[in-house]
Amino acid sequence: MPALELERIRRTYGGVVAVEDVSITVSRGEFLTLLGPSGSGKTTTLRLIGGFERPDAGAISINGERVDHLPPYARDTATIFQSGALFPHMTVAENVAYGLRMRGVAPAEMAARIKRALDIVRLTGFEDRYPAQLSGGQKQRVALARSLAVRPAILLFDEPLSALDLSLRLQLRGEIKRLHDELGFTAIYVTHDQGEAMAMSSRVAVMNKGKIAQIDTPTRLFHEPASEFVFTFIGESCCLPVKANGAKICDVAGTAIDLRLTRKLKAGDWRLYVRPSRLKIGKQAEKCDNRITAEIAFTEFLGDFWRHHLKAGALELFCDYTGPENFKPGQKAPVGWNNADMSVFQ
Amino acid sequence: MTAATLADDVYAAAARRARRTEKLMPFALMSPALVIAIVFFGIPTLLMLRMSFNEHVPQRLYVPGFTFSHYAQLLSEERFVTAIWTTVKLSLLASCATVLIGYGFAMLVWLKPARWRLAFIGLALTPLLISEISIIFGWWMFFPKNGLLSYALLSVGLISDKISLMYTEFAAFVGLVYITLPFCFFILLSIFDAIDKRLIEASGDLGARPFTTFYEILLPLTRTGILVAFAQSFIWAMGTYATPSALGPDTLWTIGYLIQEQMMGKSNWPLASAFSMILVVLVAVVILFVRSLNTERTRFHA
Numbered sequence: 001m002p003a004l005e006l007e008r009i010r011r012t013y014g015g016v017v018a019v020e021d022v023s024i025t026v027s028r029g030e031f032l033t034l035l036g037p038s039g040s041g042k043t044t045t046l047r048l049i050g051g052f053e054r055p056d057a058g059a060i061s062i063n064g065e066r067v068d069h070l071p072p073y074a075r076d077t078a079t080i081f082q083s084g085a086l087f088p089h090m091t092v093a094e095n096v097a098y099g100l101r102m103r104g105v106a107p108a109e110m111a112a113r114i115k116r117a118l119d120i121v122r123l124t125g126f127e128d129r130y131p132a133q134l135s136g137g138q139k140q141r142v143a144l145a146r147s148l149a150v151r152p153a154i155l156l157f158d159e160p161l162s163a164l165d166l167s168l169r170l171q172l173r174g175e176i177k178r179l180h181d182e183l184g185f186t187a188i189y190v191t192h193d194q195g196e197a198m199a200m201s202s203r204v205a206v207m208n209k210g211k212i213a214q215i216d217t218p219t220r221l222f223h224e225p226a227s228e229f230v231f232t233f234i235g236e237s238c239c240l241p242v243k244a245n246g247a248k249i250c251d252v253a254g255t256a257i258d259l260r261l262t263r264k265l266k267a268g269d270w271r272l273y274v275r276p277s278r279l280k281i282g283k284q285a286e287k288c289d290n291r292i293t294a295e296i297a298f299t300e301f302l303g304d305f306w307r308h309h310l311k312a313g314a315l316e317l318f319c320d321y322t323g324p325e326n327f328k329p330g331q332k333a334p335v336g337w338n339n340a341d342m343s344v345f346q
Numbered sequence: 347m348t349a350a351t352l353a354d355d356v357y358a359a360a361a362r363r364a365r366r367t368e369k370l371m372p373f374a375l376m377s378p379a380l381v382i383a384i385v386f387f388g389i390p391t392l393l394m395l396r397m398s399f400n401e402h403v404p405q406r407l408y409v410p411g412f413t414f415s416h417y418a419q420l421l422s423e424e425r426f427v428t429a430i431w432t433t434v435k436l437s438l439l440a441s442c443a444t445v446l447i448g449y450g451f452a453m454l455v456w457l458k459p460a461r462w463r464l465a466f467i468g469l470a471l472t473p474l475l476i477s478e479i480s481i482i483f484g485w486w487m488f489f490p491k492n493g494l495l496s497y498a499l500l501s502v503g504l505i506s507d508k509i510s511l512m513y514t515e516f517a518a519f520v521g522l523v524y525i526t527l528p529f530c531f532f533i534l535l536s537i538f539d540a541i542d543k544r545l546i547e548a549s550g551d552l553g554a555r556p557f558t559t560f561y562e563i564l565l566p567l568t569r570t571g572i573l574v575a576f577a578q579s580f581i582w583a584m585g586t587y588a589t590p591s592a593l594g595p596d597t598l599w600t601i602g603y604l605i606q607e608q609m610m611g612k613s614n615w616p617l618a619s620a621f622s623m624i625l626v627v628l629v630a631v632v633i634l635f636v637r638s639l640n641t642e643r644t645r646f647h648a
Contacts, residue, residue, distance in 0.1 A: 072550040085544040085548035099553055
């Protein structure tokens with residue numbers, strides 16, 4: 001029996017469709033991420049699962065039971081909010097105890113579960129602090145402990161790390177992953193940060209305009225994107241809009257360009273995509289399947305590599321290059337990539 | 347004296363100066379407000395206190411002197427004691443009602459989508475734009491036998507005969523609530539606005555029903571606001587003079603009314619001042635009491 005089942009749910013706000021025809025099945029212990037740009041419907045989907053919104057159509061089941069008519073307090077879910085949403089007038093221990101009190105857990109067991117929950121998030125000794133006395137990262141840990149303590153069927157994460165700074169975000173995302181591996185809870189995680197999605201999830205549902213564009217493992221999403229949207233949304237890519245006319249390749253304005261493609265394109269408008277890390281430049285480009293000569297517009301040094309921004313007529317691309325050659329702005333250089341690294345969409 | 351001890355002395359003097367500046371700084375920063383408070387509130391109150399001990403001779407406003415007789419008179423004569431009690435009772439009732447209504451209204455505005463907000467706030471502001479006298483005239487058209495209220499109740503069939511609520515304690519009570527409500531509403535709204543609405547969702551999410559959420563989350567978080575709003579309403583209700591005397595029965599003697607009577611009618615300034623001092627003390631007692639109800643925990647709300 002799946003832990004969570006969404007069947008063709010739909011939610012509109014006064015004529016604006018927020019979520020449309022979304023169906024997801026999540027098995028027990030799975031870590032599913034809803035990933036998408038803002039306004040893609042990921043948060044609405046999460047709020048529908050938590051019961052903060054009601055679907056206009058469709059069914060939501062938790063552990064096989066229909067819940068879409070139930071208010072949040074009657075659903076076996078627990079949400080970790082972006083703001084943490086800790087009760088400011090309660091201590092850390094009282095915050096964690098809140099859900100247990102509402103569920104009528106006996107005092108002795110309650111004390112044990114609070115202790116265990118704070119232990120899990122490594123906040124033992126913080127019991128008597130108030131939320132105002134905690135740092136941002138500590139607050140999110142308390143929020144996590146508060147949700148874990150009630151042992152819900154599903155944990156819902158609503159962009160819990162997006163308000164934190166980068167190093168803390170990386171650290172906490174590692175901890176959430178570790179806790180998931182240790183405790184095996186079922187989690188739905190909403191984020192717009194693909195790094196988070198890729199690092200933590202067993203599966204990722206990429207959402208766009210209220211619909212699910214693709215739902216798959218992180219590796220398959222990256223290597224076998226189902227659509228142009230998924231390809232461009234996951235990872236960085238250069239886009240080359242071209243017009244194919246027999247063997248001749250032109251830019252969108254119709255000017256012929258010196259792009260040698262080994263792959264034959266049917267006549268029409270195409271968009272070719274290459275990841276900047278797979279783009280070769282200089283000597284390394286010579287053995288590639290596809291080649292173009294480009295001028296270096298400007299160069300950014302990003303630590304591990306140089307990012308060369310290139311121009312070839314109306315086409316713009318960028319290439320991550322680790323060396324050994326030294327390219328200067330204004331210099332012309334051959335740029336190339338292999339067919340395996342190129343995605344084409346019409 | 348060696349160079350080293352000289353340097354030590356200079357250093358010690360500088361440190362002393364710094365400590366002195368640090369001590370004086372809060373007062374320096376407060377001084378504009380402090381000056382206004384002292385000049386416009388402190389000094390008049392002290393002058394009034396002095397006046398309340400002066401002698402009163404018929405046909406004269408006052409004669410300089412020192413006597414407790416006015417206070418003794420106020421606390422022994424039944425007419426005055428009743429007035430004090432009536433005023434406190436009416437003010438307490440009106441403040442309780444004001445806080446209840448204001449709380450509900452503020453919570454509604456806070457919970458409703460932002461697009462309703464301006465309309466609600468405008469609605470709450472309107473009573474403040476009308477003078478107390480105009481509002482009293484409004485009530486005079488509302489409460490009497492041929493007034494709006496009577497007709498409204500009659501036409502919906504709640505009463506069978508026209509009634510007049512004019513010149514009743516109820517009318518005075520309603521009038522007071524109306525005067526104090528806007529202030530109460532804005533205090534409570536500002537308190538509600540400081541609360542993260544996600545807390546309500548978090549509470550529900552953890553298994554609390556709506557009433558439990560109200561009792562466990564909203565009520566403790568708005569506690570300070572309730573106390574402040576109550577104190578504010580009480581001060582207004584105690585001091586408002588025109589509304590209760592214009593809407594209440596002739597027998598409704600409030601402190602405000604009697605001060606006016608002593609001051610203007612009987613030209614007994616010392617007695618009026620003594621009565622005013624009693625009003626000040628009563629308000630101060632209530633404010634101190636309300637402040638003592640505020641717990642240590644509310645410190646962490648911000």
